[in-house]
Amino acid sequence: MAAQNGKGDAASGTRRAGPRCIAIVGPFQSGKTTLLESILMRCGALSRTGSVKAGNSVGDASPEARAHQMSVEPNVASVEFLGDQFQFIDCPGSVEFLHEMRHVLPAVDAAVVVCEADDRKAPALELVLRELEEADIPRFLFLNKIDTASRRVRETLAILQRASRTPLLLRQIPIWQKGIAIGFIDLALERAFIYREHAPSEIVPIDPDESGREKDARFSMLEKLADYDDELMEELLGDMEPPRDRIFDDLARELQHRHVVPVLIGAAERGNGVTRLLKALRHEAPTLSETRGRVGIVENGPPLAQVMKSWHAGQGGKVSLARVMRGRLAEGDVVTSSAGVEARIAGIVSLKGSEQSRKPAAEEGEVAGFAKLDGIGTGEAFMLGKQRAGVVSAVAPPEPVHTLAIAVKDRKDDVRLAAALQKIAEEDTALLVTQVPELSETRLSGQGEMHLRVTLEKLAGRYGVNVVSRPPQVGYRETIRGQAGARGRHRKQSGGHGQYGDVVIEIAGLPRGEGIRFIDKITGGVVPRQYIGSVEAGMRDYCEKGPLGFPVVDLAVTLTDGSYHTVDSSDMAFRQAARLAMSEAMPQARPVLLEPILSIEVVIPSEAMSRASALISARRGQILGYDTRPGWRGWDQINALVPEAEMPGLIVELRSATSGVGSFSARFDHLAELAGKPAEAVVSAQALAAAQAR
Structure with missing residues (x-):
């Protein structure tokens, strides 16, 4: 692999030091977990690659993820590549679990956005990119499944650009043979590579037939870089060839300043393009020092860590997944959170998917599991000593869009349910547990049908509490x-x-x-x-x-x-x-029944407007108006009034009509009279329930 570096690699080979943390993100089923598996294999951390379908991948390690063949929480794995340490965090891509990524982002140095040449997934890609843009994260885009792509890369790039407010910078172009991508040309190195399955690509001379296409693509790349480098612009205008070293410096600088999103291509399932991606990360991804500057952490001070995720590990108690942003933290250290909670680190573990191994300390830049930091929640920071840690990033939980009323199957489990819900809500900040005494209901709210289904599976599998669920009663x-x-x-x-x-x-x-x-x-x-x-x-x-x-x-x-x-x-x-x-x-x-009416704001891709409008109308909704979604090109919003009784299942139908990306927010608006047969049905059902309860 070292032989493939070229001058650009060698020139910046000593630029990086210390472990770097990279988030792997992207739409559902784009190949994130498969990419992590290929990275681990390429770096020698695995003897053979697993797969999501086979249920033996390092990522998607939980029983719930295995059962549904999808990521439902972040997974961590560490590798060494050419002497540099990396820690990758594979984040869920489904819109129902996208909130899991939000607490990871403040502590990472960069993100790799995995996507594919599928315009139907462009809205989902936009959701992911918007999260990264709002969090100000430097990001690469890895165009996956290039071996099965059906359109030219430039056509794909035009589609993907609509999802990104930051210019996409094409770094590689595919080499086609009979309609199949057999390799690529690296535009910065000006070298051609032929793919080898699950092995580093082979350097070959650039075919004369590809030379013209390569020069055009390279000039286009340099033009974009020249928008931020006057000297490079002058050289291009004077038909001078810029030094390769400076091109690599420009690539690193414009990535770190979030001026561009470099685009690399490959096929994770075959291990294609993985080595070049790793080298780009090695030479261009920001260091921890630069990340501290981005999030406002000063260089000097007591050791500090940021919590990305919390979970309860049975008899082992609570574990907090955190990155050490400054200094070194050891077992037995007393720390204080940004909320002022004091705790003692009972143990530290390194993680590789579901595997854990104990270690005495976590060094600066490392991601590790910290045991029994009770009272310190996901998204908080903690610092060595009794001084309160500063807030690194405040992430508000998303508004719930789906609610179930739950009850234990066995009444003797009532107390266990309350304890389990408290733990599970601490693990997942997007869950909301509410009690409605008037209706004698415990309600569980979250980000969609699958989100709550997985939560109920966790209640049964991890905490041994089996529940029945149903739509919540309406507050007539x-x-x-x-x-x-x-x-x-x-x-x-x-x-x-x-x-x-x-x-x-x-x-x-x-x-x-x-x-x-x-x-x-x-x-x-x-x-x-x-x-x-x-x-x-x-x-x-x-x-x-x-x-x-x-x-x-x-x-x-x-x-x-x-x-x-x-x-x-x-x-x-x-x-x-x-x-x-x-x-x-x-x-x-003359008593009359009143039903609660909610004011909802639905956001959908513009092409789904008619389908979303029909869904609202079919649920006795009154559409008040349409508008473009502020700040979202190609998205619209619908404002409507919908009876609370019609809300169960709306998010399921809305997501089905919008390729999984539609959503809404809802607020109580007013009470309205309900008459006729619908009112009679409600009153009859209430009378029957009262009779059965006697």
Whole structure:
């Protein structure tokens, strides 16, 4: 491999030192895990390559990832290449697990974006690139599966460029033979390489028939670099050949400044293009020192690490995957997090997929697992000593788009479920666990159907808690259309003091959102002042479940008359009298069912607009307007009102209609009347559930 370096490689061969951390990212099924496998094989870290389909790859190591043949959490592996240490983090590509990448990015030196020549995956690629752009990460693009590409690279590049706000810089062009890419020409080195399966490519002379194409492509590459190098621009205008060393320096500088995204080609499954990718990383990817400058960490200070991921390893307790951004951290060190939590490092492990090996310390730049840092969460930093660590990057959790109500199959597992949910929510910051006492529901919310399915599998497989799930109940309410009045008299005599309370009320509806209002119009002391509060309490007791079976809202209750007994009246008696009066008046005031309406903002690629609109309309949605998505070329957004009852499964259909990339945000907007057969069905179901619960 050293023989392939050329002058460009040799000139910068001593430029790098220390371990570098590289994220491997890209759309779902683009070949990220396969690329990691080929890198490990090429660097001698594996004796043979595994595969995702066979379930024996280093990445996708969890049982859930194996079962679904997809990455569901980051996987780490370390290699040595030409004397340099690298740690690669294979990140999930599915939009439902894209949040796992967000906590990894602040601590990496660069990213390799794996994609393929498939314009249907361009929107998914844009989601990944947008995350990298927002996090300001230097990035290479590895155009994978070049052996099965059906269009020219320049045509593919034009499609991919629409997904990137940063110019793509083509570094290699394929050598075609009978429509198959058999090798490539490196435009910086001006050398041709023929692919060898699972082996370094072989250097060959550039074919005279390829010379013209190579010169055009190379000049195009240099022109882009010259946009940021005046001296190079002058040399190109003067038809002078720039020194190769400076071309490599320009490539490294423009990558680090995020001016360009270098594009390399290959086929990870065959190990093609892997060596050149590794050499580009070795000579051009930023060092840890440069990364510290990017994220605002000063060079000197106590040892500092950034947490990328947390998980609970059974009897071993919690493990925090973190990169040491400064200094050296050892077992037994006391550290303090950016939130001010103090903990002691109980142990340190190096990782290779699911394999762990204990080590005494983690050196600067290394990614390692730190044991039992309880109270220090994913995304936080921690620093040696009792001084609070600074925040490296604050990553807000994504808004949930899919919710399930869950319950244990066996009631004795209730306590275990609560403990397991606490741990699993700590592992996955995109999960939201909420309790809805009014409906007696535990709700689990996340990024989609697969995200929650994997979570339930973790509950069963890792924590031994089996649950049943269903769509969450809808928070229906009821109110009245008319007015009514009633008397409620509670009288009971059973020896000794009896019970006596007597009230007269009038009820009327209020505008939406006004709540419940109690009005006291008692005169002459017919209901003593000390019992007025009890009357209001009894009224509110009744409003917890009205005649239709749901909480009552937007109601005015006026206390107009009543009577009392000097001996038998009590707070409890008047409270009961108020409940009786409400139960008489409410059915007479034409009760009506109210359903919650959500305001949603749907974002989709423009070509999916008609399909997304049809989905919303089919769910009784009212479309309020259309617009282009701000800052996203080729994307649109739809603003609509949709009943909460119609939301379950919307994200599944939306993703199906948009190649997996559509999404939405939702907020409660208002309550609206529900009448006719839909209302009858809801009320009947509620009555049946109440009868079964008795």
